[in-house]
Amino acid sequence: MVLQPAHERLGYTSFDRERFLDEPAKRGGRTEFARDRARIIHSFALRRLAAKTQVEVPWASDFPRTRLSHSLECAQVGRELGEALGADPDLMEGACLAHDLGHPPFGHNGEDALNELSFDAGGFEGNAQSLRLLIRLEAKTVDSEGRSVGLNLTRASLDAATKYPWPRATNLRKFGVYDDDQEIFQWIRHGAAEGVQSMEAQIMDWSDDVAYSVHDLEDAIVSGQVTLEGLQGDLEKIYAMAKSGYLPDITEAEAMTALTNLQALSCWPSTYDGSHRNLARLKDLASQLIGRFALAAESATRDQYGDGNLTRYSANLVVPRDQRVEVALLKAMAGHYVISAESSQKRYAEQQVIIKELVDMVYSGGEEALESFFLEDWRRAATDAQRLRVAIDQIASLTDPGAYALHKKLSGRS
Numbered sequence: 001m002v003l004q005p006a007h008e009r010l011g012y013t014s015f016d017r018e019r020f021l022d023e024p025a026k027r028g029g030r031t032e033f034a035r036d037r038a039r040i041i042h043s044f045a046l047r048r049l050a051a052k053t054q055v056e057v058p059w060a061s062d063f064p065r066t067r068l069s070h071s072l073e074c075a076q077v078g079r080e081l082g083e084a085l086g087a088d089p090d091l092m093e094g095a096c097l098a099h100d101l102g103h104p105p106f107g108h109n110g111e112d113a114l115n116e117l118s119f120d121a122g123g124f125e126g127n128a129q130s131l132r133l134l135i136r137l138e139a140k141t142v143d144s145e146g147r148s149v150g151l152n153l154t155r156a157s158l159d160a161a162t163k164y165p166w167p168r169a170t171n172l173r174k175f176g177v178y179d180d181d182q183e184i185f186q187w188i189r190h191g192a193a194e195g196v197q198s199m200e201a202q203i204m205d206w207s208d209d210v211a212y213s214v215h216d217l218e219d220a221i222v223s224g225q226v227t228l229e230g231l232q233g234d235l236e237k238i239y240a241m242a243k244s245g246y247l248p249d250i251t252e253a254e255a256m257t258a259l260t261n262l263q264a265l266s267c268w269p270s271t272y273d274g275s276h277r278n279l280a281r282l283k284d285l286a287s288q289l290i291g292r293f294a295l296a297a298e299s300a301t302r303d304q305y306g307d308g309n310l311t312r313y314s315a316n317l318v319v320p321r322d323q324r325v326e327v328a329l330l331k332a333m334a335g336h337y338v339i340s341a342e343s344s345q346k347r348y349a350e351q352q353v354i355i356k357e358l359v360d361m362v363y364s365g366g367e368e369a370l371e372s373f374f375l376e377d378w379r380r381a382a383t384d385a386q387r388l389r390v391a392i393d394q395i396a397s398l399t400d401p402g403a404y405a406l407h408k409k410l411s412g413r414s
Helices: 032-041 044-051 067-084 089-098 107-117 127-136 155-160 179-188 200-222 234-247 252-263 276-305 320-338 342-369 373-378 386-397 400-411
Strands: none
Touching: 032 089, 032 107, 032 127, 032 155, 044 067, 044 400, 067 089, 067 200, 089 155, 089 200, 107 342, 107 386, 127 155, 127 179, 127 386, 155 179, 155 200, 200 276, 200 320, 234 252, 234 320, 276 320, 320 373, 342 373, 342 386, 342 400
């Protein structure tokens, strides 16, 4: 008996495994999705996430997550949940590792600043920038004219990493592709319904929410910015944050029920004093919450779609309403106590100045201000908008310390 390759048994076709440029494997023994995962792991963009802010400033102390550690944790959740539903585990891990590659220095604050500066030239969105890195900026494969096609991943891997499969014209704030990246995007999405996420992208998206909600709260508790005893008294503000930023249709009653249910869990700590015992309890909370949210989605999806491999466009991930509300509330806790804190707002204002001055200095400085791998795009640029996009690409690629260092260098400050 001859067994099919693993990716074929899981329901992936040659169409799903196709690359924009045909690129035969250099050695046997790996699936196409394992090759994709390896390319992402070895990418420059992934390494740079080690010095990019997640929510808390990672070098303020030794505990908080960076954008890289968040991506690794998201990948662990996504790999296991995806495999449980029949998705290829290497494909899932790769998509989760890639989902934040395009985030600029200073987290969402940097994203907002770059979007404002480039609003009339196509805007900026971290997810669209992630796709741009994968299909264009991250040098791995070039076409016959010497133009980069990025990591040249398979169609299914690129689709799995696309959180918002639509252009800016559909939504000015949340979109997944810039206008000048449409050629490969249309190739990725060939045959897919407009605006519909693949099953793997839905798993990646939920895994991101799960990792983000649980671990950012953990960081905030350890740093002392969230006190467990104060949650009930601040519920009204936390609810407002959840409604405005994470789940617009959440009701106050749902928020109250969610907090009550979370606090009733046997793993929910009543206090945190920094002791080994309390830290272990906090880590147990993180583990159990991740299991709670992942298992809820797995069970609900299986209840609706039954057994079998749920891949590509054969199913949709089903996440129970209760768990969506709980995740939104956890996100809002970190949002209220960390992102909205007065000290954070002061830092954000300073960072926005750094970003805006950097864009101006790089754009004005041209070739002398750019890293070498942006020079070809700069020389090919025929309009001011295209040159601004190259400057934006340069700034977005920087780490947080790299942004400060480049600003210091270009401004001539000692």
